[in-house]
Amino acid sequence: MKLLILNANLVNEGQITQTDLLVEDGFIAQIGPNLSGRPADRVIDANGQYLLPGVIDDQVHFREPGLTHKANIHTESMAGVAGGTTTFMEMPNTVPNALTQELLQDKYDIAARTAMANYSFFMGASNDNLDEVLRTDPRTVCGIKAFMGSSTGNMLVDNEQVLDNLFRHSPMLIATHCEDEATVRANNERFKAEYGDHGTAALHPLIRDEVACLKSSSLAVELAKRHNTRLHILHISTAEELALFRNDIPLTEKRITAEVCVHHLWFDADDYEQLGNQIKCNPAIKAPHHRAELLKGLLDDRLDIIATDHAPHTRAEKAQSYWQAPSGLPLIQHSLLLMLDFVRQGKLDIQTVVRKMCHAPAQCFQIDRRGYVREGYWADLVLVDPNQTTSVTDESVYYHCGWTPLAGQTFTNAVTHTIVSGELVYERGQFLVERAGQRVLFAR
Incomplete structure (x- = not known):
C-alpha cells in the first residue's frame, strides 16, 4: 500500500x-x-x-497461552492499536511459563497468526533454567525477564546464587520485577493477622511497601554493576528507588535503565477507596507523594520509559475479597491518551511523551528501525x-475482560x-x- x-x-x-x-x-x-x-x-x-511514532509498550501481559479467559494476543493488541500502540513486548508468566525456547516459540507462532501490533516476547528466567536462557537469540528476542518478586508457576527467582549467575552470563538485557519476597510475605502475614477477612485493597501499598521495592531494586542494581549487565528495572513505584538511577549520561550510554507505568503516574493510594481491587497491582500504587516524585524522575531522566504493565483479569476475579483478588489492571488502550492529558494539564510536553513512549524504548532495547519517524x-x-x-466506558474497550478502571473518564x-x-x-x-x-x- x-x-x-x-x-x-x-x-x-x-x-x-x-x-x-x-x-x-x-x-x-x-x-x-x-x-x-x-x-x-x-x-x-x-x-x-x-x-507521532507508534507507541512501543515494553511491558504487557496478554495472557496467551493458557489464561485466555482473561485475554489473548489478538484482543489486547487490537486494544493497543486503537490507543496508538504499534509494538508490544509481552511477559513470560503465561501458562505454561515461557521457560524453554520451544515454549517461547509457541508464543511467537500465535502472534504471527493473530497480532494486530508488532510483537516481541521475553524469555523467562527461573531458579533452574539458565542453560535455556543462554540459548536466547539477542537479535530476535527483546530480553530476559526475571521476577525478583511474586509471580506465577516457577518464575520467582529468589536464589541469590542463581541471580548472580544469570547476571554474570546473560548475553542480553535483563528486565526485572523488583519486590523483596521475604518482606512482602512478612507484611502479608502481619496484616492478615490484624484484619482477617476484613482486609481491603487499601492495605496493598502497606504490604507491598517501599522497603520491599527498594531492597530488591538495590540488589538488582548491585548485581548489574558487579557484572556490567544490561539491566532494565520495570515499573518503578517509589520515590526512594529514584536514587538508584543516573541522569548525567545519555540514554544510549546507560547500562541500567528504568521504567515507570502510567498507573503509577495517574493513580495514588487515595483511589483505593473508590476503585478497590480494580487498581490492585504489583508493585502497588502507593501514597500521593510517590506519584509526584515519579513524575519528577520522569522529567529529569532518572526514569527512561513509560509503559503500561497491561494485565487483565475478569470482573469476577477482581470482585473477590482483597486477599483472593489477583493483581493487575488493563490499560493499553488509553496509555497514550493518559499522557496527552498530562500535556493538556501542563505537567509535561508532547515531545517528552514521544521521547519516553516511542524513542526511548527503541533505544533501550536497540530495536531495528522503529520508534522514530525517519525515512527508511x-x-x-x-x-x-x-x-x-475520547469518553471511556466499559463498552468502549476492546479488552477481552470487558472493563477498565478508567470508566467515566x-x-x-x-x-x-x-x-x-x-x-x-x-x-x-x-x-x-x-x-x-x-x-x-x-x-x-
Missing part, C-alpha cells in the same frame, strides 16, 4: 514540524513539504492533527486529534488513525485488517 499523509504536525526527535509523509511497501519513503500529488492508494489530510524506518505511525475527546485527545508496519490498521473506530503485526528485530 502507498499511503500519503498531508499537512500533519509531526512530533519527532524533540521537534514539531508541519509536513507530509509518504508510506510505501511498509516503510517511510519520504518526509517533507509539498508531497501532495504523489501517487498513493490512500490520502489522509491530517490538518490540525499530531503525527518501518511506518509505525499514529494520528491524534487534539480537538476531539473523558480524555482531551482522540486517536484517529494507527498504521502498523505500513498498514492502515485503525481508522476512527474501525479496524481495517485482521492482523498486521510483524516480529520485531533488534540491532544487537
